[in-house]
Amino acid sequence: MAEVNIKYLAAKLKLSPSTVSRALNDSYEISQPTKERVVAMAKELNYQPNPFARSLREQKSKTIAVIIPERINNFFSQVIDGIEEITQEYGYHLLVYSTHENVETERKIVSYLLNGRVDAIVMSVSSQTKKTDHLETVFEKAVPLIFFDRICQEIPTTKFISNDYENGFKATIHLIEKGCKRIFFLMLSKEISIGKERLRGYQDALKKHGLPYEENWIVQCSQSEEANIKLIAKILYGLDRPDGILASVEKLAIATYHAARETKLEMPKDFKMVSFSNMKIAGLLKPSLTTISQPAFEIGSEMAKLLMKKLTKPNQPAFENKVIQMPSQIDFRESSN
Amino acid sequence: MAEVNIKYLAAKLKLSPSTVSRALNDSYEISQPTKERVVAMAKELNYQPNPFARSLREQKSKTIAVIIPERINNFFSQVIDGIEEITQEYGYHLLVYSTHENVETERKIVSYLLNGRVDAIVMSVSSQTKKTDHLETVFEKAVPLIFFDRICQEIPTTKFISNDYENGFKATIHLIEKGCKRIFFLMLSKEISIGKERLRGYQDALKKHGLPYEENWIVQCSQSEEANIKLIAKILYGLDRPDGILASVEKLAIATYHAARETKLEMPKDFKMVSFSNMKIAGLLKPSLTTISQPAFEIGSEMAKLLMKKLTKPNQPAFENKVIQMPSQIDFRESSN
DNA sequence: AATATTGATGCAAACGATTTCGGGTCAAAG
């Protein structure tokens, strides 16, 4: 408990706390010899400035909050790795929260962060998020905010996504070219942005090829893995079952694999599938999965660069209200062949 | 910027800051009507106490650091989910750091945390960690510390692992029973604790069945995925190639899948494999993978419970120097059949 | 030679909360 603080250091050096502080911060007001003396003593006593005192005084925390819908997800893990890559250089810390796709949790987390605990928030909204008043509050309180992947269009700030529309389109065209006529679209929720964009791409691709589609081809799944498997299995059992599936998120592709096992249907013979996914082992699945993978790490590092610029340089403007698209990569594999 | 603080609240209510503080903290010294008036006003103005002022005064941060070797790993993600499940009930925050299996990074991270920024540290050491002086410093500074999975025996605190020895043993026996005679053991590094325990189990199982093994059957892999694939492929190409593999961590099992592709060898025909892994989709691989999966979520939540007890109750003793084992589960699948 | 300037340092206030100490009121008890 005998913490070595700046006062203790000052006493040891027979200087005032202010001089010590300035010396450690390399102020021009302090003479070179004094600086060296102070720095040496600080090192010797292993002095570590108290972060809270500093934060209180400076009104900044050197901490950034990252809010994601789920942790067990390669995409989000990679994004965080990308963020950390940049922020750690600047000595920033990362508070990571998972909403577990629950809006109430999301609201609670956000409310914890409005008191200055973090200097900025990076988030991907939950699939249940429809009302966005809690996010507007963040914006109004002038806490720098960046969205990625699951973005919130209503808030005028910078958002990072990949070319979702284009890839929804391309993936659908790919399935069509492979001979699919009845392509179903699996999505988590009508609310989330990426779902919508990918869906638009899907719809436009069908339209372009003059393929009609039924409303019930657009399947809304839930949070429960089991329920999703059941739902998809039911669809696969149906008389009017799909010969192609576009899964808008990884977990639905996995549910489809399980459903295919249950129904004893085989990809790509009985139906083909393409999925948005950042799974590294997509190529090792049976059958290997055709994926559209986002540049997750780069999305993270780009966001962090933007943040660091804003937070470490003086007089930075607020984030522009724009959407930055980073291209995904499509890897064709057995599941759609 | 017009932050509503306790002084502002006090002025509005024509009370002193101390009374407001007491009222909000439900002190017995404040009359019921006053309390209600204060709480109502606080709610109306959406007052949020400044966390740094509080932390500075209270000398605690309500924040816990979680340090893991890598983020893109189901096991660690699940552990963090388990930790969060408990800590969020208590209003604690989680700072998450990845060492990327790098000791230097680990040292740096740890040094950032010695100034009171966090109330406790939960960690799994990097595979490169051999010298442990930086961890001893944490212990000496009396920052509560818990290890899990990759533990550090030298530090006298509580550690959480699963029954690694037993499972290394069982997995090896299983391979032997399936007819394997030349079982190789893949590990990340000789340093890490779990590797050692799992290795002991492997060795004892062989010994029990009177099977000799060569020193070079114990394969030390690296951090580079590519290098690992090459190394394993080379082993599979060898004349004295294995007919069984026990992978002590998930990423080596995956590397083995890739190596098998390269060498055109097929599991389980040409060789069988069992791996420690928390992959959810082990059953969807080709071939599906026999796994030993740790109760990751429970390890996380148990650690968090212990932490919360220590941090929220008065006069708690330091963590006992003991290792708590939580049983893993083995799922037999095609790869070892 | 008197004054202005510069350089190096110290004093004290501030950041926003909690808490120790102490003061005042009022009713019941002595």
Next chain:
DNA sequence: CTTTGACCCGAAATCGTTTGCATCAATATT
């Protein structure tokens, strides 16, 4: 009529930094 104690509240110190302003000596300027 005083004493006691319960009850309610405010002033001020405190946590560890940073920083505006004051101080004081030495040097530069006129």
